[in-house]
Amino acid sequence: MVEEQRLKISVIGTGYLGATHAACMAELGFDVLGLDVDQAKINQLSSGQVPFYEPGLQEVLQRNLASGRLRFTTDYAEVGAFADVHFLCVGTPQQADSNAADLTAVDSALDQLAAELKRPCVVIGKSTVPVGTAARAQARLATTAPAGKQVGLGWSPEFLREGLGVEDTLRPNRIVIGTNSERVESVMREICAPQIERGTPFLVTDLQTAELVKVSANAFLATKISFINAMAEVCEASGGDVIQLARALSYDDxxxxxxxxxxxxxxxxxxxxxxxxxxxxADELGVEPALSFLREVDAINQRRRARTVDIARGLIGGSFAGRTVGVLGAAFKPNSDDIRDSPALDVASTIHSLGARVTVYDPEALDNARREHPDLSYASSMLEAVRDAEVVLLLTEWAEFREADPKELTEVVAQTKIVDGRNALDPALWRERGWTYRALGRP
Known part of the structure; x- marks a missing residue:
């Protein structure tokens, strides 16, 4: 029997999404070629080192480099000649002068890739883009790729959670593909066959709906988070306990x-x-009022940072000037070294700007934090960060901090005062050990 030839895959962009996707596609048995314009990043990945912290990813990367199924390059011509399917995984950051997404990297990657598409193939976008981008990309490929209309396009949004990226790629909770091509749908079904066989829902939509799935999901999650934080504001004003409130709400299915x-x-x-x-x-489409509620979602989220600063300032007598503050956490969430728009670092930097001596500790994000906030002081351990502190702030809920022994911290701090910015600690335990405990939305 002749062995069936498996599709060969390229992944354009090797940031968090792309590096994870490339390694996991190889883990599923595909031959994968990852591409990035950053030679240093390609060298690092080729040597088996992940440029960021993601549990389990380095092992997957090294295993598939060793097997020969995974390679990396900076050469678009090599990618065009190699792959049957090209996954577009480049970043779409916020523009410097507006709230809109910056599509510079997407457009550049599409143009450079298109020039090398000389035979039938499929391009699958995974980047989070404004609705309408995929249709524009489809037209762009049809007119600029040598293979023309033999290049199929689909959009399959990613749903990775940092800290769980490998699991979410290998065992996603749903797969969405937006396309108007039966060939593209067939290719995605072939690639995703192991997940589909395990019962993962496989949804086929038009391009525009697929583009809306990720941003809609994120908007809903942001709204839910900001809703309970708005209730925390009400609880603080009324004497209620937002943790008890959230628990009561959670039983409503x-x-x-x-x-x-x-x-x-x-x-x-x-x-x-x-x-x-x-x-x-939405504003560009003329339906800005439909999403106007998101402005308050964003505003509530920002107010929580200011409120955390206010609580800490109140604990030490109303001024940070000359005070010593210990901050536990720099990453925006645990099990990650990502500090982009980190609430923890925003609060730490604000307190520093108000005159305090601020020392920060995080298990994984210290190198990134030092680069972005060289004005802050950093410690190599939790105890070092809180030594002589007049107030301690827990701002990223790493397990190391959740499980901290209040008695051990008592021996090194100047004052036993703590602000639990994540409601991650047991208030009764800390108060029993002699600490003044404050948290957002709790009496």
Whole structure:
């Protein structure tokens, strides 16, 4: 029997999404060629080192480099000659002068890739883009690629959660492909066959709906997070307890308990910029009022940071000038070294600007934090960060911080005062150990 020839895959862009996707496609048995214009990043990945922290990814990367199924390059010509399917995974950051998404990298990647598409193939976009981008990309490929209309296009949004990226790629909770081509749908079904066989829902939509799925999901999650944080504001004013409130709400199966975690709010490279880009695109489409509520979602999220600063300032007598503050957390979430739009670093930097001596510790994000905020001081351990502190702020809910022994911290701090910005600690335990405990939305 002749062995069936498997599709060969390229992944354009090797940031968080692309590096994870490339390694996991190889893990599924495909021959994969990853491309990036950053030679240093390609060298690092080719040597088996992941440029960011993601649990489990380095092992997958090294295993598939060793097997020969995974390689990396900076050469678009090599990618064009190699792959049957090209996944577009480049970044879409917020523009410097507006809320809209910056599509410079997407357009550049499409143009450089198109020039090398000389035979029938499929391009699958995974980047989070404003609705309408895929249709424009389809027209662009048809007119600029040598293979013309033999290049099929689809858009398949990613749903990765940082810290769970490998699991979410290998075992997604749904797969969405937007396309008007039966060939593209067939190719995606072939690639995703292992997941489909395990029962993963496979949804086929038009291009525009597929583009809307990711931003709609992020907008909904951001709204849910900001809703419970708005209730925290009400609880603080009325004497209620937002943790008890969230628990009571979670038993309503129309609401559920996921993302009802009150605290410092969301950050990172996706939710904040995606909801802002969504609002900007709605304005361009003439339906800005439909998403006007997202402006308050964003505003509530920002207010939580200011409120955390206010609580800490109140604990030490109303002024940070000359005070010593220990901050636990720099990443925007645990199990990540991502500091993009990090609430923790925003609060730490604000307190520093108000005159405090601020020392930060994070298990994984210190190198990134030092580059972006060289004005802050950094420690190599939790105890070092809080030594002589007059107030401690827990701002990223790493397990190391959630499981901290209040007695151990008592021995090194100047004052036993803590602000739990993530509602991650047991208030009764800390108060029993002699600490003044404050948290957002709790009496």
């Amino acid at each position: 129309r609401i559920g308990g996921k993302f009802l975690g009150p605290g410092l709010g969301f950050g990172g490279g996706c939710l904040p910029k995606d909801i802002r880009a969504f609002m900007a695109r």
